[in-house]
Each structure stands twice: as C-alpha cells, then as structure tokens.
Amino acid sequence: MSLRNVAIIAHVDHGKTTLVDQLFRQSGTFRENQRVEERAMDSNDLEKERGITILAKPTSIEWEGTRINIVDTPGHADFGGEVERILSMVDGVILLVDSSEGAMPQTKFVTGKALALGLRPIVVVNKVDRPDERIQEVLDEVFDLFVSLEATDEQLDFPVLYASGRNGYANEDPSLRSGTLTPLFQKIVDHVPPPALDVDAPFTFLVTLLDRDNFLGRVLTGRVTSGTVKVNQAIHALDMEGKVIETGRASKIMSFRGLERVPVDEAKAGDIISLAGLTVATVANTIADTSVTEPIQAQPIDPPTLSMRFAVNDSPMAGREGSKVTSRMIRDRLEREAESNVAIKVTESADKDSFEVAGRGELQLGVLIETMRREGYELGISRPRVLFGEDENGGKTEPYETVVIDVDEEFSGTVVDKMNIRKAEMTDMRPSGGGKTRITFSAPSRGLIGYHGEFLSDTRGTGIMNRLFEKYGPHKGKIEGRKNGVLISNGAGEANAYALGPLEERGILMVGVGEALYEGMIVGENAKPEDLEVNPMKSKALTNFRASGKDDTVRLTPPRRLTLEQAIAYIDDDEMVEVTPKSIRLRKRWLDPNERKRQSRSKAA
Numbered sequence: 001m002s003l004r005n006v007a008i009i010a011h012v013d014h015g016k017t018t019l020v021d022q023l024f025r026q027s028g029t030f031r032e033n034q035r036v037e038e039r040a041m042d043s044n045d046l047e048k049e050r051g052i053t054i055l056a057k058p059t060s061i062e063w064e065g066t067r068i069n070i071v072d073t074p075g076h077a078d079f080g081g082e083v084e085r086i087l088s089m090v091d092g093v094i095l096l097v098d099s100s101e102g103a104m105p106q107t108k109f110v111t112g113k114a115l116a117l118g119l120r121p122i123v124v125v126n127k128v129d130r131p132d133e134r135i136q137e138v139l140d141e142v143f144d145l146f147v148s149l150e151a152t153d154e155q156l157d158f159p160v161l162y163a164s165g166r167n168g169y170a171n172e173d174p175s176l177r178s179g180t181l182t183p184l185f186q187k188i189v190d191h192v193p194p195p196a197l198d199v200d201a202p203f204t205f206l207v208t209l210l211d212r213d214n215f216l217g218r219v220l221t222g223r224v225t226s227g228t229v230k231v232n233q234a235i236h237a238l239d240m241e242g243k244v245i246e247t248g249r250a251s252k253i254m255s256f257r258g259l260e261r262v263p264v265d266e267a268k269a270g271d272i273i274s275l276a277g278l279t280v281a282t283v284a285n286t287i288a289d290t291s292v293t294e295p296i297q298a299q300p301i302d303p304p305t306l307s308m309r310f311a312v313n314d315s316p317m318a319g320r321e322g323s324k325v326t327s328r329m330i331r332d333r334l335e336r337e338a339e340s341n342v343a344i345k346v347t348e349s350a351d352k353d354s355f356e357v358a359g360r361g362e363l364q365l366g367v368l369i370e371t372m373r374r375e376g377y378e379l380g381i382s383r384p385r386v387l388f389g390e391d392e393n394g395g396k397t398e399p400y401e402t403v404v405i406d407v408d409e410e411f412s413g414t415v416v417d418k419m420n421i422r423k424a425e426m427t428d429m430r431p432s433g434g435g436k437t438r439i440t441f442s443a444p445s446r447g448l449i450g451y452h453g454e455f456l457s458d459t460r461g462t463g464i465m466n467r468l469f470e471k472y473g474p475h476k477g478k479i480e481g482r483k484n485g486v487l488i489s490n491g492a493g494e495a496n497a498y499a500l501g502p503l504e505e506r507g508i509l510m511v512g513v514g515e516a517l518y519e520g521m522i523v524g525e526n527a528k529p530e531d532l533e534v535n536p537m538k539s540k541a542l543t544n545f546r547a548s549g550k551d552d553t554v555r556l557t558p559p560r561r562l563t564l565e566q567a568i569a570y571i572d573d574d575e576m577v578e579v580t581p582k583s584i585r586l587r588k589r590w591l592d593p594n595e596r597k598r599q600s601r602s603k604a605a
Contacts, residue, residue, distance in 0.1 A: 001062075003270050004192045005223065007071040007086055009111060010096035011104035011466070015126045019096065019165030020059065020072055024258060026168060026181050027061040027068075058089075058209075058221065058272050060256040063185045069256065069272045085208040085283065085298070085342075087114050089223040089272055092192030094184075095121045095142070099133035099162075102141045104404065109468050112149045121158050122187055124170065128162045128177070132434055135162065135174050159187055195223075195270030202289040203227035203235070205275065206296045210283050210339065216252055216276035220287065223272050225296055227289065229253060230266040237281035238288060238295040245285060251277035283342045304345055304358035305399040305445055305469060308365055308568070309382035310334065311354035313578055315587060316492060316518040321580040322378035327353050330377065337368060344368070354380075358387060360469065362449065366565045373564075373579050381568060381577045382589075386446045389472045396475040399445040402427075404438065405455075407463040412437045414458050422447030423476040442470060447479045450569030482572055485531040487524040488588060489517045493537035501554040503534055509559045510586065511536065520591025522575065525560075533593060562586070574599070 008020065060069045071086050087093070093114045097103055103111075114121065123142055125135055139160065146156055161184055163170035169179040209221040229235070229250055236247040254261040254274040267273045281287060284298035312318075312327045319325050324333070334346045334355055345358040359365045362384055369381060389397040403424065407415055409431075416426065416439065424443030432438040448467065455465055487507055495515045503509060509524040517523065517536060526532050562570060567577045567584050574596070578585040590596045 002066045002189075003069070003194055004066060004092070004188055005069045005071075005090040005195060005270065005272060006092045006094060006188055006192050007090045007114070008094045008096060009107065009114060009121075010126075011098070011101070011107045015096065015098070015165045017072060019124075019126065019163070020070060022165055022168040022181055023061055023070070023184070024059075027063050027185070058256050059258060060272070061258065063189070066189050068185070068188055071272075087117055087119065088206065088298075089208055090119070091195055092188070093119050093121045094124055094188070096124045096126050096165075097138055097142060098130075099125050099128045099135050099138055100130050101406075102134075102138040103145045104466055108145060108149070111145065115146065115149050115151050115155055118152075120155055120191065122191055123158050123160045124184065125160065125162050125174075126165050128174065129164045129167065159191055161187060197224075197269035198226045199228060199269045201226040201269075202292050203229045203233070204286060204288040204292055204296055205229070205273075206298060207281060207283050207285050207287060212336070213276070218279055218281070219254075219274050219276050220278065220281060221272070221274045222287075224267050224269050226269050228266055228268050229273075229275070234290050235277070235287055236290050237278055238286045238292070240284060240295055240298060242293060242295050246278055246280045247290065248278045250275055282339060304343065304360055304387060306361055306365065306384050306386055306449075307356050307358035308384050309349075309354050309380075310357050310369075311380040311382070311576070313378040313380050313580070314353075315380070315521075315578050315585070315591070317516065317578075317580075317585075318378060321582045323376040325378045330379065331355065333372060333375070333377065341368075361445075361467070362565065362568065366568065369568075369579055370564055373581055376581055378578075378580045381579055383571050383573055383575065384449050384568060386444075386449075388475070391472075391474075397472040398475050400442055400470045400473045401445050401448060401467045402470045403441040403443050403448065404466045404468075405441070405463060406432055406436050406438050407459050409435055409437050411459045411463060412439060415439065415455070415463065418451070418454070418458065419443060421480055422451060423479055442473075444473075444476045444479070445469075447476075450482070453566050453569060482570070483529060485526040485529055486522045486575070486586075487526050487532055487534050487536075489519060489521045489523050489537075490533040490535050490593070491537060492518045495523070495536045496539055497554040497556060498540050499536045499538040500556055503536060504557060506532065506534070509557070510562065512559045513556065518587075518591070520588045520593075520596075522586035522588065 058069060058071045060067055071090060095107065095111060097107065125138060128135060161170045161172060162174045163184065168181060170181050170184040171179055172183060204225045204227060205222050206225060207220045207222045211219050213219050231250060231253055233250050235250050237245045239245055253264050253267050255264045255267060256272060261274055275287065286295040310330060312330065313325060331348065334357060338344050338346045343360045343364065347356045349356065357365065369379065372379065386399055391397050405415055419441050422443060424441040424447060426439060426441055428440040430438055452465060455463055487503065495511050495513055495517055497513045500509060500513065503524065507525045507527040511517065511523045523534065523536050562584065564579065564584055567586060571577055571586060574589050576587055576589050578587055588596060590599055
C-alpha cells in the first residue's frame, strides 16, 4: 500500500479539526451509523471546552489503496514546541486559511517552519460559503506571506482548493458550492511525495511526541526514518550528542487507524507509529537498532519566555478542597509534565516548597494549572515574569511578540493608546473590510501580561488579538502595572452583607455573602491606587433597641468573579492566586500585615 504523510496547518479557529472529521467520514473511516463526537480529534477536556487544539495528534485514513497519515497541529504559539517537531514527520503540508480572515500570525509561524524544511504546501481556502468571503484577496495575502518567508519558486507554485470543511466539499473552481472532498484526497496523493526513505538500512526513529499509558508505561510516537522494526527487537536510545541513554526491547508497536492505535507486528521506514518498551527515552531522542551510533538531527526547541512560581498552598484554608497538597506530589506532577512537554522547564527553589515553571506563554501555563487543578492539586501561583536575556555587549534583552489585533474602527484609537503605554511599536495598520481595522505591533511580552481582559472590555468583546513570539530585543525600561490597589481582609471569618454594603462604595467586591475569608485575602479592588485593609465580617451590634432583622436588607451588586487566566494576569508582584479544585482566591503573598510592611520597606531600601 502506498503511503503519504501530511500535516494540517491552520490558525486557531480556521476549521482544520472540522475538516479532518469530514475526511474521516468520506474515506469510510467511520461507519455510516457510528456516533462520533464533533471535532473528534480534540479529545482532551480542555480542548473541547476552549475549542482549540493543544496536543498534536496523528491519525490515518485509507483512500483508494493509499494510506494517508494526517497530523493535526496546534494553532497557538504557546504550543509551538509541538509544531516544529511534528513537521519533521511529514512530507507535505495542507495550509488551511479562512476565506475572510486570511493568513494570520500563527499561520505565519508554522508555515515559516514548514517552508524552511523544504515542504511544498497545498493551500485550501476554507469556509468559502461565508457571506464576508474575500477569496482572491486572501490568496494574494498567502502569496505575499510565502514571498516574505523566502519560499522557493517550486513552493510558490502551490495548488489551491476552495472548500467548506463543515459542508464537506472541496473544488478547484472558487464559484462551486457543492461536491465532496475527493479533489482534496486526489491532490494529497498527487502532490505530496511518498516517503523517500531506505527500508534496507538499520532501524532508526526520531521521537516527536511522548505520552504515558497506564498499562504500557512510556509511549513514544514518531516516524520510522529508516529500516524496519519488529516486536521484541533489541533497540537503544541516543541523545543529540549520540550518547546511549538506555537499551531495551520494542515490547509493543502500534500504528494509527482512524482515531485508534492498533498493535502491529512490524513497521517500515515512513510509517508513523507509537512504540513502548523504554523507560527513559524522551522527545528529540533517536531510537535505533543497537548497531546505530549516529543520532538523527532533531529540530532545536525554542526557549521558554515566561515563568511562574508554583508553590505549596500555605493559606489557612489549605487542604480543605484538594487531595494533592504536598510539595512532593507537586514536584512529581511537574516533572511528569516537563518530561512529555518539551517546551516546559521546571526548577526547584532552594527552600524546596516552590518550583519555577518556565514555558512559552500564559495560555500554555494556564492550561497546565487548570489541568492540575482538575486532578485534585492545590497550588499557590505567582505573577508571571518574563525571562530576560543578554546581548553580546552585556546589555539586558527581553522577549518581544508580534501582536495582530482586529478591531472595529471606533475602538482602534483606544487600542493604540493602551499598546503605547505598554511600550509597543505599531508596525502596520490597514482596513480589513467590514468596518474593521487590522493593527500590527511589536511589543515586549512583559507589557502584554494581563492586557487581554482589559482589551476585551475596551473593545466590548468584539476585538480579536493574536500573539506570536518574535525575538529577544533591547529592554524597554519600566512599564506601568495595575493602577488600582486592593481591599484586603484584616481577619478570618465569614463575609456578611452588613459589612460588605459600605465596602461597595470603596471599590469592586470579589467575594460574596457567606464566603469563608482569612487575614491577608484579597476581597476586592480599591477605587484608589493604594491597598486598604478592611473588615468584611463586621456584624451589627445587637442591643435592646436594635433587633437583628429590623433594618433594611442590604442589596449587593454581584461580586466580580475572575477566571484562572484573569486572576493570574490581575495579581501584582506581592500577591498570589490560591488555586484549588473548587476555588480561585486572590491573596497577599505575606498574609500578616506587619510582615507585609517589613517586606515593602526592605524592597524600597
């Protein structure tokens, strides 16, 4: 059976996972009556909730005697560590662009990596049935993008299909609005070359993805680069320098069939497989026959740009809601994560009760915290910090991001002002049709921490912001932080309406009646710039003249509830987010007011 390996590249929300669903259906991978969830490839809970792809997953379909291995890649820059390695498994890419939104920054990131590897893309303009489609302009944008990414003449001569993934058709004629995906299957078979690999050489295999299975242990996924591997064959793992890390046997070989992993007896060069039997080997290692001493060159992984402190939860409410609270449990979980997610680095602090976790962005670390929280962990999380570097002259450098913002014209002035305060430089501004403007900035990552929530309120929820790591550039100096102080509880107890009523005049409350509070917990935002200690538990003094139920009932505005990402972005350097399976609370890092004063004095000194 002939073989094709292809990756699907697209910006988040441009419909690649939906298109793969239709490819499954039309290739007969699913039975006619089989009940399959929508977006079958997004299997993880968080992927389903957020509607984004976080983990890259291989899958495979058969079409007229050809096996097509398809890898669905993440569209977010924070998961870019996944993308680079996946592209080394495939021989072609399908670039999917929305017929209205066009080529987005994320598309640029992955397409640049694909073109650099010499892959020849097939361009699919998706969602052609949108009322606001601008197919010809979008094609021109894609062509300009390829030119700016220094594509070769061969890569610039790309085939184009016009499709609607949701309705299951693709055509070479942009005016057709019906049909099937047969033209896409045919284009993959004709345009993507079969793997040109040596089947007779000794077995080699580069690990691109790693996960754990409760029965098989560590499962390594990648493409067989040369030779053949059989079950129980002796193999060893080499690191990038060619040093042997471990030796063992291929206890199980699995191939992809649709969404399932199916055990097979052997795999040949070009096959994408999962392999079990080794306990130490990890991503970017070469697994090979014991006679091989040269490792396969692996794609270097972009460095982390952001770090957060994950500490043991030491609040007075620690251990009430979660089952995993000790530093040993947290350490084991973070080490497991760093093992399978190469874009994350974990270092333990000197006092052993906190860990510095560095990653590619707020979204990636936010997904990790949310996953741990659902698994029963309790954590104290610090404000994200960017990781600074140094240039050749010893000057301080910091990470910059390309930020592409689509907003209604009426909000563009506000957005430009806010980005200027954050030391961003505007590099491009153009109308993008339908009364919207597309503005591009080069901005230090430091200034963007916590901006997304404010951006959504400034644009009344209509703005779209896309960010992408650009470079390390010169340090931009001080950037203004949060303007308002916070209201801090001065004792422990339950919040009551009598006390919260007057506090509403001081600012915005973040806790409701009956909530358990402790000293040092943040209960709201102060309307003024300084922090203020308040008593949200004060109850009415009862005397002969004043019965408890006589006064008017206090009517309170519903409290402002922050999501996990909003809370992490909101806090200041001397504050933390307490994360438990049931609650997200904000608190001061030092709960005791005297200790807080001491720390702020020593910081000022």
